[in-house]
Amino acid sequence: MSILKDVLAELIGMFVGDARLFGAVLIVVVVSASLIDLAGFDPLIGGTALLAGCLVVVVASVRRGARRAEAARVAGGPGGPATE
Numbered sequence: 001m002s003i004l005k006d007v008l009a010e011l012i013g014m015f016v017g018d019a020r021l022f023g024a025v026l027i028v029v030v031v032s033a034s035l036i037d038l039a040g041f042d043p044l045i046g047g048t049a050l051l052a053g054c055l056v057v058v059v060a061s062v063r064r065g066a067r068r069a070e071a072a073r074v075a076g077g078p079g080g081p082a083t084e
Helices: 002-016 019-037 042-077
Strands: none
Touching: 002 019, 019 042
16 A cells, blocks of 8 residues: 555656646646637637647746756756866
8 A cells, every 4th residue: 555655646746746837737728728618719729729838838847947957057056067
């Protein structure tokens, strides 16, 4: 039973590890679904909004990660140059 709990905890941590990413993707999905169901748009438009929104979220997440890695490198933190 302990192994099952460990596996479930890892899976949950994998999907909720970055709260901003999780929240942004959730918002994109809700907006896309709302466009189709509530506003009555064509599903192709909703799918396009979903694709575009996910691409924006991924690019923003990668840029944020790159800035964080660059700041750590400059400060000599983990992933940066070794200090003696």
